Amino acid sequence: MGQTARVSAVSWIAALSLAAWLWLLLGQGFFWRTDVRLPPRELPGAWPDVCVVVPARDEAAVLPASLPSLLAQDYPGRAEVFLVDDGSSDGTGDLARALARRHGGLPLTVSSPGEPPAGWTGKLWAVRHGVGLARARAPEYLLLTDADIAHAPDSLRQLVAAAHTGGLDVVSQMARLRVASAWERLVVPAFVYFFAQLYPFRWIGRSGTRTAAAAGGCVLLRTEAAERARIPDAIRHAVIDDVALARAVKRGGGRVWLGLADRVDSVRPYPRLHDLWRMVARSAYAQLRHNPLVLAGTVAGLTLVYLVPPLAVVVGPAAGSPAAAGFGAAAWLMMAGTYVPMLRYYRQPLWLAPLLPFTAFLYLLMTVDSAVQHYRGRGAAWKGRTYARPDAVPDEG
Incomplete structure (x- = not known):
């Protein structure tokens, strides 16, 4: 009974991840497309200052x-x-x-x-x-x-x-x-x-x-x-x-x-991971309105959307759930496919697309570190200045 429950849980989590990707693919403004460039332009009669x-x-x-x-x-x-x-x-x-x-x-x-x-x-x-x-x-x-x-x-x-x-x-x-x-x-x-x-x-x-x-x-x-x-x-x-x-x-x-x-x-x-880490971590928690509940939801969301698919591919067969592995593989394929246009925009090799879960895990860690630095009073440190606890931007609270 316990083994069946575990298999069922793994399958349901993998299926939920796939459902999330189906929604992201079709219902999130086609975010993955890279064709939003400067709109049509006509020359002004008189160029403004x-x-x-x-x-x-x-x-x-x-x-x-x-x-x-x-x-x-x-x-x-x-x-x-x-x-x-x-x-x-x-x-x-x-x-x-x-x-x-x-x-x-x-x-x-x-x-x-x-x-x-x-x-x-x-x-x-x-x-x-x-x-x-x-x-x-x-x-x-x-x-x-x-x-x-x-x-x-x-x-x-x-x-x-x-x-x-x-x-x-x-x-x-x-x-x-x-x-x-x-x-x-x-x-x-x-x-x-x-x-x-x-x-x-x-x-x-x-x-x-x-x-x-x-x-x-x-x-x-x-x-x-x-x-x-x-x-x-x-x-x-x-x-x-x-x-x-x-x-x-x-x-x-x-x-x-x-x-x-x-x-x-x-x-x-x-050039270094440390440089990129500082760039992201200095404002990541501010993006979450310095709210621990939003942080928890973000960590859970990143885990479900980006980490569950490859984990399901590995854990599914071991747990006796080929369905979970299939759901995970489909979600992972969808994830990599939506990343391809951005890699092409940046003229990068397409073999980087399947590595997106690893990059997402890095961003998850950067976000958590941003919150840790905030509660240590270091906040958004940048170029010798530290904004320990900046107020929320209007309309962000």
Whole structure:
């Protein structure tokens, strides 16, 4: 009787995992597809003014590969770059000025806002300072981009054309992250895959839905929408500021679009597992609203969806349940199949697809570690600053 119960339990768990994958495949906004790119674009009759705001803290290592690409934007209208040196100790501001003198291009203003006051994250305090300077030029659009993002020469032009054509208040592209080391190949495509699973790009672009997200490395924001949503003041304590920005804009009636980039790339290296671990763990628990019950549900969900299929393939025959092995194999095959488009987007070998359960297990550990660091008072530590217990972003509680 006990053996039969165990076999039945293994089979039911494997079947539940397969059912979850069937739902994810068909009912989660086709998150696994990678064809959400910049929407159709028409050239404006008159190109609007744009100000580019770049928050930068200790970015001297990546600026030579990123800042010249911004200064070299082939934009028909008036555009200007504001780099905000957020208390760097590596000469970021001086290097930015030297690069502007060497490469020319769009006008560059380098400034520093000083240390952020209580209740502000450093990045958003820098963004607030840059946006304040930009508003003196009365631009129609703001491009918020990170210091490690390299843009193709027509990037700004294409973003503005997409926003103009679609009447969009936010046009955001998820920059193609660097994939060079073995750990980057294993972890980075999965990072974007998991993000799209949480925030299906097709749902983000629909009016009337609550799903909203942006990718902080490249966000074109209509100035009027920013003022209406009180950006960045309304999200000043947000650790995951890009998602918070999109939610604030959409909550205020704005239209938001997010998709994958073709010619916007991150130049920041994450060569070691430790580097990738810190990138994920610093904000993973904030994503779960610092809620232990949500954490427990997330761990259970990751286990059911990603770890049960390969375990069922191994444990099923040993437990005398070929049905469990069959369910697990079908779920594993479905999982790997949905991962293939992302691997192709990142130009990675397809044999990495069956390894997704192992990568998911790493993300599970990173998420748990994020919670542990939070309760130790270390919170979202990044570049010498620690946000021990940041308040929940509005609409996240």
